Amino acid sequence: MKVLVTGGAGFIGSHVCDAFVRAGHEVIALDNLSSGKKENLDPRVRLEVMDIRSPEAAGLIRAERPQVLCHLAAQMDVRRSVEDPRFDADANILGFLNLLEASRVSGVQKVVFSSTGGAIYGEQDVFPAPENHPTRPVSPYGVSKAAGEIYLGYYKAQYGMKYAALRYANVYGPRQNPHGEAGVVSIFCQRLLGGKDCTIYGEGKQTRDFVYVEDVARANLLAVEKDVVGPVNIGTGVETDINRLYTLLAQAAGVDKPAVLAPGRPGEQMRSCVDNSLARRVLGWQPSVELPEGLRRTLAFFREHTTR
Known part of the structure; x- marks a missing residue:
């Protein structure tokens, strides 16, 4: 299977690339190297240096026609999102839409979206928070992740594109x-x-709910292997x-x-x-x-x- 990992040279993304390579998949990392590093990547991973907002990124998806898109590239600084919400939306919403449109016309079978379990729920009513907890983001970053999930719901309803939105705790x-x-x-x-x-x-x-990065990478792999659609919390519950x-x-x-x-x-x-009961049930995942x-x-x- 061919897998395209955006933000693949970054902290979480490079570990996701590792997990797919170890499972025998062909992996392409798309990264603009604003924070990612080439040395994070396994030599078997092909790196394409470009921005997710660019026509080149959309063209890469159309040319390579991957079966899976793992989307980790993001503006992830909560403080910067508050200071410059337009920049945050440009990267996290418009950049993602650029990839989704290319994925739609290229026949991508599944999108695994890196969402957030902390910023999307806001101040929680219950602890740990399940997936049906109200989403009350208090930062533009959280808003952009919630918007990404809503767009994925639309693409699933309109075009049948399967997706899993992994709501990470603190990785x-x-x-x-x-x-x-x-x-x-x-x-x-x-x-x-x-x-x-x-x-x-x-x-x-x-x-905070601290979850180890290799456990998070394994959740990405399982989200592709299992027939699961929708949001899934990835955390320890502690x-x-x-x-x-x-x-x-x-x-x-x-x-x-x-x-x-x-x-x-x-x-x-x-x-x-975050409550990881659903991940245990539908992915067979638990922190190790x-x-x-x-x-x-x-x-x-x-x-x-x-x-x-």
Whole structure:
């Protein structure tokens, strides 16, 4: 099977490419390398450097006619989406539509869309949140992901294009960029290994559902192999607060000093956690890497990278 992975040279995308290559599929990575890196890719993956908004990206789909489109390319910085919602919509909505139209005319059989389990639900009513929880995004980034899911529903109804929208919890692991929009795990790893203080905003009691990147990549593969359509949460169903996260990472790094506390950031979501019952049922998926082990692996990656 031929699989096109957008954002394929990025953090999550490169692990998705790995999963499909290991399963014996032909994989093409489409990436503009704004944050992705060529060295993230297995040599068996063909890299095409282009922007998802471009005519060239649409032309690639029409020329290659992949059976599957795994769409991970995105403007993923929540803060930037608030500062520049037009840019966010240009990349995340118009860019995606460019690919969807090309997929429609090229006969793509299934789209696996990387959505969000945190930003799409907003402040949750229940914990963990199931897929039928109201979607109340409080950032343009969350809005754009919700729009992507709605467009996929339209393409399914109008053209019969199958899709799975994987609503990720907070993904962490090797290759995550510790700069810019990066998650707290990669930032803490880099600072702990560099002998620098780590900053926790607020009291550190805000919680997140941390899911290891290789588990997320496996979910993408299963979403193609299984006959599932619609949104599916990909997370652990376990809340971990930032204080606990820092303690685990500091212990793994051999650092014995507390984090620096700073005033909380306005608008930050206090709790986020997704219910993975549907993923277990329809994908046969469940997380296999528990948080302490995942943090150990991630820290080892950053230690090796820093040494190099």
